[in-house]
Amino acid sequence: MMHPTKSRGTAERFRGDPAKAGYLLQLGDDALIAAQRLAEWHASSPEMEEDVALANIALDQLGAARLLLTYAGEIEGRGRDEDALAFLRDDREFRNCLLVELPNGDFAVTIAKLFFLSAYQLPLYAKLAGGEDERLAAIAGKTRKESAYHLDHSAQWTIRLGDGTEESHRRMQEAIDRLWPYTHELTSGDVSRDEWLSIVEPVLAGATLDRPGDGWAPGGGRTGVHTEHLSYLLAEMQVLHRAHPGAKW
Amino acid sequence: MSGNEWPLWEVFIRPRRGLSHGHVGSLHAPDAAMALRNARDLYTRRQEGVSIWVVPAAGITASSPDEKDSFFDPAADKVYRHPTFYDVPEGTQHL
Numbered sequence: 634m635m636h637p638t639k640s641r642g643t644a645e646r647f648r649g650d651p652a653k654a655g656y657l658l659q660l661g662d663d664a665l666i667a668a669q670r671l672a673e674w675h676a677s678s679p680e681m682e683e684d685v686a687l688a689n690i691a692l693d694q695l696g697a698a699r700l701l702l703t704y705a706g707e708i709e710g711r712g713r714d715e716d717a718l719a720f721l722r723d724d725r726e727f728r729n730c731l732l733v734e735l736p737n738g739d740f741a742v743t744i745a746k747l748f749f750l751s752a753y754q755l756p757l758y759a760k761l762a763g764g765e766d767e768r769l770a771a772i773a774g775k776t777r778k779e780s781a782y783h784l785d786h787s788a789q790w791t792i793r794l795g796d797g798t799e800e801s802h803r804r805m806q807e808a809i810d811r812l813w814p815y816t817h818e819l820t821s822g823d824v825s826r827d828e829w830l831s832i833v834e835p836v837l838a839g840a841t842l843d844r845p846g847d848g849w850a851p852g853g854g855r856t857g858v859h860t861e862h863l864s865y866l867l868a869e870m871q872v873l874h875r876a877h878p879g880a881k882w
Numbered sequence: 883m884s885g886n887e888w889p890l891w892e893v894f895i896r897p898r899r900g901l902s903h904g905h906v907g908s909l910h911a912p913d914a915a916m917a918l919r920n921a922r923d924l925y926t927r928r929q930e931g932v933s934i935w936v937v938p939a940a941g942i943t944a945s946s947p948d949e950k951d952s953f954f955d956p957a958a959d960k961v962y963r964h965p966t967f968y969d970v971p972e973g974t975q976h977l
Binding site: 789 | 888909910911912913915916919920923924927
């Protein structure tokens with residue numbers, strides 16, 4: 634905290650503001666659920682090098698989630714820390730987008746999920762890094778560099794799989810087509826559809842992949858209405874903490 | 883992946899400005915761009931470097947252990963090649 638008085642001012646300004654707390658939960662939950670899904674690849678990736686890459690990205694997302702949820706808890710003012718928010722909420726209380734909770738599928742689906750998410754998180758964090766809320770700006774200043782790498786990694790793979798063999802092209806196109814509807818939820822807030830498309834479309838073109846048409850646009854994640862997949866994910870993620878409250882390694 | 887493995891790459895990292903790149907290990911990657919990224923993930927997670935080189939392992943010509951005697955042993959008794967036959971001026975640093 635370089636400017637204690639200023640920072641205190643920021644915290645004071647938002648304390649008890651449910652809209653602000655909800656917004657931070659939304660950011661934190663996207664990162665947390667993405668981290669949990671990516672971690673599922675651990676020790677199962679196609680190659681050892683990719684295993685480490687996905688685990689690194691999962692840890693980036695987890696680190697962002699911790700900062701954001703801690704801040705959300707402070708704004709909320711009900712005494713909930715990052716652990717209480719991550720491990721003791723039910724699915725209806727989570728604010729993440731549906732995209733991150735969807736199952737990993739094959740490697741192409743995982744890469745497409747990461748690509749779509751990063752193309753949203755990067756411009757989002759870039760905006761927040763220059764925002765009025767100093768604490769959020771500091772968090773976003775750190776995470777946007779990480780997002781830039783996540784975007785690069787997933788774009789590189791999208792291009793290689795899309796412009797690879799017949800089989801890899803088929804799978805990558807299938808993944809893009811299947812996930813496309815869920816990307817509308819990403820671009821219904823701070824990041825515009827045009828902004829997001831300006832990142833995504835050139836990569837799809839370079840990967841010789843067809844950009845799917847816009848149609849069905851499922852949503853609900855931001856208001857706590859999730860797919861059944863989130864319940865199973867939470868059961869696995871929360872079981873230890875719920876069985877042994879306050880357990881430490 | 884047997885019979886269809888990614889090629890091997892050797893990784894060199896420059897720990898900080900002013901130092902040379904040093905060999906740190908190897909990895910598998912489908913091409914040079916991905917090798918660079920894999921190297922970043924495998925070898926610079928703890929701030930080990932500011933610059934990375936990747937080189938196809940197949941592009942490196944190495945000396946053979948069989949040639950060890952003829953390559954390296956002849957240097958063993960030629961002490962006059964070491965810069966130890968003069969006095970170092972007082973106060974000299976970084977030598």
